[in-house]
Amino acid sequence: MSAYLSVCKLRFINGLQYRTAAFAGLTTQLFFGLIFIMVYVAFYNGSTKALPMELNEVVTYVWLQQIFLGLIMLWLRDNEIFGLITNGNIAYELCRPVEMYGFWYSKLLAQRVANTVLRCLPIAFIVLLLPQPYRLSLPHSWSSFTLFLIALLLGLLVTVSISMLIYISVFWTMSPVGSIMMIAVASELLAGMILPIPLMPIWMQNITYFLPFRWTVDFPFRVYSGHIPYMEAIWGIAIQLIWLILLIAVGTWCLRKALRRVVLQGG
Amino acid sequence: MTLYFKYLLILFKSQMQYRTSFWLLSFGQFFIPFSVFAGLYFMFERFGDLQGWTFYEVALCYGIVHMAFAISECFIRGFDAFSSLVVNGEFDRLLVRPRSTIVQVLGSKFEFTRVGRMLQGAVVLGWALIYLPVDWNIAKAVTLMLMIAGGVIVFSGIYMLGATLCFWTVQGLEVINVFTDGGREMAQYPLNIYAKWVTRFFTFIIPFGFVSYLPLMFILDRTDGPAWLYMLMPLSSFLFLLLCMGVWSIGVRHYRSTGS
Numbered sequence: 001m002s003a004y005l006s007v008c009k010l011r012f013i014n015g016l017q018y019r020t021a022a023f024a025g026l027t028t029q030l031f032f033g034l035i036f037i038m039v040y041v042a043f044y045n046g047s048t049k050a051l052p053m054e055l056n057e058v059v060t061y062v063w064l065q066q067i068f069l070g071l072i073m074l075w076l077r078d079n080e081i082f083g084l085i086t087n088g089n090i091a092y093e094l095c096r097p098v099e100m101y102g103f104w105y106s107k108l109l110a111q112r113v114a115n116t117v118l119r120c121l122p123i124a125f126i127v128l129l130l131p132q133p134y135r136l137s138l139p140h141s142w143s144s145f146t147l148f149l150i151a152l153l154l155g156l157l158v159t160v161s162i163s164m165l166i167y168i169s170v171f172w173t174m175s176p177v178g179s180i181m182m183i184a185v186a187s188e189l190l191a192g193m194i195l196p197i198p199l200m201p202i203w204m205q206n207i208t209y210f211l212p213f214r215w216t217v218d219f220p221f222r223v224y225s226g227h228i229p230y231m232e233a234i235w236g237i238a239i240q241l242i243w244l245i246l247l248i249a250v251g252t253w254c255l256r257k258a259l260r261r262v263v264l265q266g267g
Numbered sequence: 268m269t270l271y272f273k274y275l276l277i278l279f280k281s282q283m284q285y286r287t288s289f290w291l292l293s294f295g296q297f298f299i300p301f302s303v304f305a306g307l308y309f310m311f312e313r314f315g316d317l318q319g320w321t322f323y324e325v326a327l328c329y330g331i332v333h334m335a336f337a338i339s340e341c342f343i344r345g346f347d348a349f350s351s352l353v354v355n356g357e358f359d360r361l362l363v364r365p366r367s368t369i370v371q372v373l374g375s376k377f378e379f380t381r382v383g384r385m386l387q388g389a390v391v392l393g394w395a396l397i398y399l400p401v402d403w404n405i406a407k408a409v410t411l412m413l414m415i416a417g418g419v420i421v422f423s424g425i426y427m428l429g430a431t432l433c434f435w436t437v438q439g440l441e442v443i444n445v446f447t448d449g450g451r452e453m454a455q456y457p458l459n460i461y462a463k464w465v466t467r468f469f470t471f472i473i474p475f476g477f478v479s480y481l482p483l484m485f486i487l488d489r490t491d492g493p494a495w496l497y498m499l500m501p502l503s504s505f506l507f508l509l510l511c512m513g514v515w516s517i518g519v520r521h522y523r524s525t526g527s
Contacts, residue, residue, distance in 0.1 A: 024442045031445045035453050035461075042460035043310060046318040181295035185302050194306035199313050 003098045004106040011110035026119050030126065033066040037134055052198040056137050057225040061196050063127045063136040064221045070115035071156045072217050074163055074187050081107075085170045100259070101252045104167065108160050140226025147233045151220035154240040159216045161247035162187070168251060171258035192218030198227075212243045270366060274374025282379050289380060296383030300333060304391060307455070320457055323398045328483055329455040330392025331411070335418025335478075336451045337384035343423040345375040347447075349430035359524050368519055369512065372430070401486060410482050410498045417478030417501030418454075422447060424504070424511035425473065431511075431518035446473060454479045477503045 037059050044055045053061075065072075081104060084090045093100060127136040139145035166183060188194060191213035197205055208214040219236050222228045228236065282289055307329060311322040340347065349372060352358045361371045401407070429443030450473065458466045458480040470476025477500045484490045485497035 027442055028444050028449070031449050032452065035449060035465075038461045038465065039310075039456055042318055042456075043314045046316065047314045049315065051313070182298060185298050189302040189305055194302050195309060200309050201312050204309065 004102050007103060008106045008110040011107050012114040014114070026122055029066045029069060029119070029123060033062055033127070034134065036062045041133055053196060053227060055133060057222070057227050058196060058199075059133060059135070060137045060225045061221045063123075064224060065193065065217065067120045067123050067127075068116060068152065070119065071112050071152070072159055072191070072220075073193070074159055074166075074184060074191065074213075074216070081167050082170055085167075094259070101164070101248075101255050105160060105164060108163060109156070112156065112160065137225065139224050143230060144223055144226050144233070147230065147237070148220055148224040150237055151223050151233065151240065154237060154244060155216040155220045158212055158240060158244050158247065161244060161251055162212060162216075164251045165247065165254065168254045168258055187213045190214060191216050192221075196222070198222075212247065215240045215243055268370075271370050271374055274370075275377060278374075278377045279379060282377075292380035293383035296337075296380050297387050298383075300384060300387055303452075303455075304329065304387075317456070318460055320460075323395045324483075324487060325456060326391055326395035327399060327486075328457055328479060330388050330390075330395055331414050331483075332388075332418060332451055332454045332479055334385055334388035334392060335415050336422055336447075337381045337388055338415070339419045339422035339426065341378050341381040341385070342419075343373065343426050344378040345372045346423070346426035346430040348376050350433045353433045353522075356524055358522065362519075362522075369515065399487075401488070406494060406498060407486050410486055410501070413498065413501040414478055414482050417474075417504040420504040420508050421474055421478055422450070424508045425450065427508075427511040427515050431515050434518040434522050450475055457483065474503050474507050477501060 040055065040058050040062070044051070044058075084093060093103070096103065124136070127134070128138075129135070139148060190208050190211055192208070197208055197214055197218040200208070208218075215236070219228070219240070223233045223236070307325065308322070311317070311325070316322075317325060352361070352372070352375060361368055361375075364371065425443065425446045429447070432443065450469065453461070453465070453469065454475040458469060458476050461469075466476065470480070481490075481500050482497050485494065490497055
């Protein structure tokens with residue numbers, strides 16, 4: 001376990017080095033958040049229909065998404081691992097006396113956390129002070145905040161497990177482009193990165209319910225605003241756990257299978 | 268200009284050496300903005316209309332902006348990727364050649380895979396054109412062409428500004444994405460739905476308003492000013508480009524090599 005922890009720590013410190021990048025990212029994210037919200041505001045102002053989400057819930061959703069972007073965005077690729085597989089350096093990885101799934105998992109996890117830690121607090125601070133209707137609302141209650149933190153953490157773990165599957169698939173495809181791009185694009189929509197799932201048409205919502213993606217983005221953020229009531233949130237967390245176990249199990253199995261027939265790409 | 272086309276041809280040939288990868292990437296590029304468009308479609312399905320704008324009107328706007336963006340990403344890529352030229356000192360080589368730096372930087376890189384993205388914009392544009400109840404005439408068709416061309420020029424100007432920043436920062440800055448990717452995300456909706464300061468900034472400072480929103484009003488018959496005024500508006504993007512070229516030449520004078 002301690003090996004994994006130190007991998008985590010190293011990656012974390014490594015990620016903290018890029019401070020200017022973090023600042024630039026912060027500005028960009030604030031701008032994008034504002035633009036998205038303005039679009040929603042325009043849609044809401046003109047609408048007379050009954051809508052499944054209040055405007056302030058959507059605004060909160062958008063900001064949380066920007067604040068925690070690094071944690072939950074599936075498409076955050078680590079070229080290092082791709083490189084390892086395609087140029088044959090995987091040989092060194094195989095020599096290490098640690099189990100590889102856990103090793104890579106902690107690497108990816110730490111990278112995401114480091115990326116986010118630098119950005120999340122300043123953004124959160126700024127958007128809490130913005131004028132209405134752009135302001136980020138406080139959590140619905142203490143208990144929904146606690147549930148949100150649990151859901152976000154599990155969402156992060158699920159995201160990393162899914163991205164592990166993508167990396168492992170490179171053992172077969174050898175090229176990280178085609179197939180992965182498709183998954184990345186589809187998952188963005190299915191996770192609710194483009195728009196919150198309750199705003200989608202019913203048939204689309206039904207599709208998202210059968211896939212793991214919505215538990216990484218849509219679910220935690222709607223728990224925060226209280227849009228998902230407690231009981232449902234607790235059930236949701238249980239479902240997140242089931243997905244997590246399932247994805248990790250599949251991932252470990254696939255990786256073991258891939259390593260048994262691994263061909264070192266010389267070079 | 269002939270030099271530019273020569274660069275174009277050579278780089279096209281070299282990318283075509285990897286044919287499969289080229290097609291895969293183009294195919295991927297076709298689908299990348301797809302989720303964004305799906306999101307737009309779902310929003311209209313849920314809300315009906317956007318402050319009086321119908322889905323097809325916004326789709327027209329979307330198609331124009333995305334096509335302009337894809338074209339500029341394909342042909343102006345040299346400026347987008349400029350920081351690499353500065354970082355490894357290759358810009359020195361360009362400076363000693365007796366040709367304009369702009370042409371050479373333009374010719375340093377093309378991203379032909381963006382053809383997929385262009386196609387997606389074109390499909391959306393076509394879809395919108397079929398369903399929009401607009402009676403087309405020559406003036407409107409010309410305006411549409413000018414809008415796409417103007418959009419390409421605005422994006423090019425922004426890339427150039429971003430590249431100019433590299434003269435001082437060496438590293439490329441992510442901030443410029445606010446104006447390229449951000450500008451694209453924003454200009455795909457009619458500008459009047461945003462807060463006043465955003466609309467103003469993106470009309471008078473960076474002229475997205477002049478190339479997308481205002482001429483769009485003309486195409487949709489929502490204007491009452493003289494038609495030629497709206498038709499010519501996309502041309503104001505040239506003014507913007509001229510300014511950016513000015514800034515660029517100031518930047519070139521300040522360039523200090525990183526050595527190699």
